[in-house]
Amino acid sequence: MEKTKLSVNINKIATLRNSRGGNVPDVLQAAIDCQRFGAEGITVHPRPDERHIRYSDVRAIRPIITTEFNIEGYPSEKFLQLVEEVRPHQVTLVPDPPDALTSNAGWDTQAHLDFLKEVIARIKATGARVSLFVETNEEDIKGAALAGADRIELYTEDYARGYNKDPENAVAPYAVCAAIAHSLGLGVNAGHDLNLDNLRYFVAQVPHLLEVSIGHALISDALYYGLENTIQMYLRQIALGHQDKQAQSSESTSVAD
Structure with missing residues (x-):
């Protein structure tokens, strides 16, 4: 069973x-600390x-x-040139217009x-892996595979709302869409409005989930719980979700037998 990274x-x-x-809080130190506190990605x-x-932050974070x-x-020419310079491990492409408040x-x-x-x-x-930000639409997932993407990132605002x-x-x-993506050879990421309340259930119910990207909720929680403790709390919810998934799998096997 795939492990979901944070x-x-x-x-x-x-x-x-x-x-x-100025430089308070220090973004570069925050990246180092998130990694030190257990985050498996920045x-x-x-x-x-x-x-x-x-853009200067991106250049400074990569080597540290x-x-x-x-x-x-969004893959503008300026963005693509940054990617070619920095060479990250993964690039997640979103269709945001320049004035978007957040990916929607x-x-x-x-x-x-x-x-x-x-x-x-x-x-x-x-050398980077490419992920496309998509909604729960089978045709868009098929299009991601045809376009040559390695993964999709499922846009989870509707899940969080419901x-x-x-x-x-x-x-x-x-x-359903995660299963379709997997059948097409695509890895599955997810993000947007996942939090301490809804993350465990999402991990338990969605198959083949390789990575969740969480920002707003996690940084907001860190104001109350501290960054190190908060990252550990999110990792714990992911671990519990995997335990729930394994329990469900065992129950299904027992029923089938």
């Missing part, structure tokens, strides 16, 4: 720094206006961490297939 998005730390100027999402993570470095962004939609991979093929080939030439009311129905489309 990648910590540190954008919000940069947002706090930028609100005052995610950054530099935007054209550099309102949180700056040994864990997976994941850069998210997945790729229409069919409409943008030729564009994505060209961009993905260019990124893969650097979790408190009806978790089973909220997670069902993600479980």
Whole structure:
């Protein structure tokens, strides 16, 4: 059974720094600390206006961490040149317009297939893995495979919205789409609005989940619990989710026997 890794998005730390100027909090130290506290990846999402993570941050972080470095962004020429310079382990492509407050939609991979093929080939030439941000749409997942992506990242806002009311129905489309992606040879990541309340259930119910990228909720929780403790709390929820998944698998095997 695949182990789900936790990648910590540190954008919000940069947002706090930028609100005052100077270098407090220290984004580079935060990346080092997240890694030291158990994070299995560091995610950054530099935007054209550099309102949180700056391009200079991306360049400075790459040589100081040994864990997976994941850069998210829209594949503009400037972004692609940054990827070619920095050579991260993973690049997650999102279809955000320049003024987007946060990522709020997945790729229409069919409409943008030729564009994505060209961009993905260019990124893969650097040695990076490529993941496409998608919604729970089978055709878009098929398009991700046709475009040459290595993984998809499932956009989980709908799951987070529906979790408190009806978790089973909220997670069902993600479980189905993860299985489809796996059948097409795609790895499965997930992110957006996952938190300490809904993460365990998501991990338990979604098969083949390789990585979750969590920023806003985790950094917000760190204000109360401290960064080290918070990362350990999220890792614990992932571990419990895997335990639940294994228990479900054992029960299914017993029933079948």
